[in-house]
Amino acid sequence: MVPLALSLGLAACSAGDGQADNAANAGGGAASRPASSSAAVDAADALPEGWQRLDGGQVPSVPAGTPQLPASVRSDDGVEVQVDDPGRIIAGGDDIIAVIEALGQGSAVFAAPTNTVTAAGRAAPHQFLFNKTTGVEGVLSLGGSLFLGNSLRRHRDLSDKLRTVGQDAVIIDDLQPAPDKIRKVAAALGLADAGAGLADAVQAQLDAAAAIAARGTWKPRVIHISATGAGGSPTVAGADSASGQLITLAGGLNIGTEAGVANFSALSNEGVVAAAPDIILVTEHDLQLFGGADGIWKAYPTLKQTPAGQAGRVWVMPDMQLKYTSVGSGAGALALARALAALPPA
Structure with missing residues (x-):
């Protein structure tokens, strides 16, 4: 066997606790359960004053077949x-x-x-x-x-x-x-048949989020920041990222798309100020990687000068509902669309 050092690094496994299924039902006949997420934010009261945790809560699932x-x-x-x-x-x-x-x-x-x-x-x-x-x-x-x-x-x-x-x-x-x-x-x-039902359930959530966004009277400016993506430097989500697409679907204007960044790319401090976001989005795991609120302000000092920073309007979301295109995308889109719709026009 070729030594692992020649190809990839392996970490010893550490067994984690599985998540219990929830008996509630979602669209398309699929059951639903709490979303998978990191332990970065253990509870809403762990967030600084004024910050909010957005969690769509119900991610479609199907019984094991x-x-x-x-x-x-x-x-x-x-x-x-x-x-x-x-x-x-x-x-x-x-x-x-x-x-x-x-x-x-x-x-x-x-x-x-x-x-x-x-x-x-x-x-x-x-x-x-x-x-x-x-x-x-x-x-x-x-x-x-x-x-x-x-x-x-x-x-x-x-x-x-x-x-x-x-x-x-x-x-x-x-x-x-x-x-x-x-x-x-x-x-x-x-499991093609089960997958079809699961996909339909997620599509129904995405459609519901798009319908909420269509009733909106303005498009809040949203910046999704990440602790990774540019050689370890802080980044913002661009048009081709999962979160950039989700922000647009939910009725927001994605700052990274407007700035022309690709995937997750760096944005200068001057660019952050000029972007003037109304909302700062960060995932639970990235919040942990930043080292909490202080780490975010250190990584992006000019964020505090923006409308979102001055208002303390930072929304924290589960990684699987924002940063990835997957089964949690519908739940994340719904949570974000509802939150954006409830935001008074600037």
């Missing part, structure tokens, strides 16, 4: 793949893991990225450092039965090499609508 295998699926790199065993999944990102959880298959997550914020990812037997230098030998050394990548840019070459040596590999690219992603993940697990 029996996969119909083998499953023939078309990977997003155009390759037809027959999946024989989805029992030990090496997952490329939390967007994929959240769908697996919502399909009742969380225990099948065998390896997850080290920065995972999902319950199934934290409970996986392996966590690994996953980046553009990740090698085929390291992935094979994990002993998984299925690799589910989430990026054509990062995972195309890796998937080709894995298939060459007999490892099933499917890519579900992150740059696509949540319902499409859900259907593709479900198909790869042999």
Whole structure:
């Protein structure tokens, strides 16, 4: 076996507690449960005065079913793949893991990225450092039965090499609508019918959020800040990010889109002031990485000079409802759309 140091870093696993299912019902016939999130913000009263925690609360899920295998699926790199065993999944990102959880298959997550914020990812037997230098030998050394990548840019070459040596590999690219992603993940697990119902439930939430936004009389200016994304420097979400698209759908004007930044990119202190956001968005995990409120003001000192900073209008959201296109996108869109609709015009 090739030493792991040649390909990827592995972290010892630490079992995490799973999240209990909620018996409430969501649209499309799917059951629902509390959203997966990090432990970054343990309670609303942990936030500074004036800050708010937005949580859509109900993320659609379906009862665990029996996969119909083998499953023939078309990977997003155009390759037809027959999946024989989805029992030990090496997952490329939390967007994929959240769908697996919502399909009742969380225990099948065998390896997850080290920065995972999902319950199934934290409970996986392996966590690994996953980046553009990740090698085929390291992935094979994990002993998984299925690799589910989430990026054509990062995972195309890796998937080709894995298939060459007999490892099933499917890519579900992150740059696509949540319902499409859900259907593709479900198909790869042999749960196409369950995935269709789950996708419909999320689409219903997205449609409801868009309807709320359509009734709005103005578009609040929103900046989503992150502690990562530009070589470790603080960033803002651009047009092609999951949160940038969600902000637009929910009735806001995304500052990163207006500024022309790509994905998550740095924005100068002068740019932050000029953007004049009405709302500052941050996820729970990023709030932890910033080191709390003081860390945010240190990373972006001019934020305090903006309308949002002067009003202390900072909204904290679960990572899986804002930063990822996945099963939590509908819940996040609804929470944000309602909050924006309730905001008095500037």
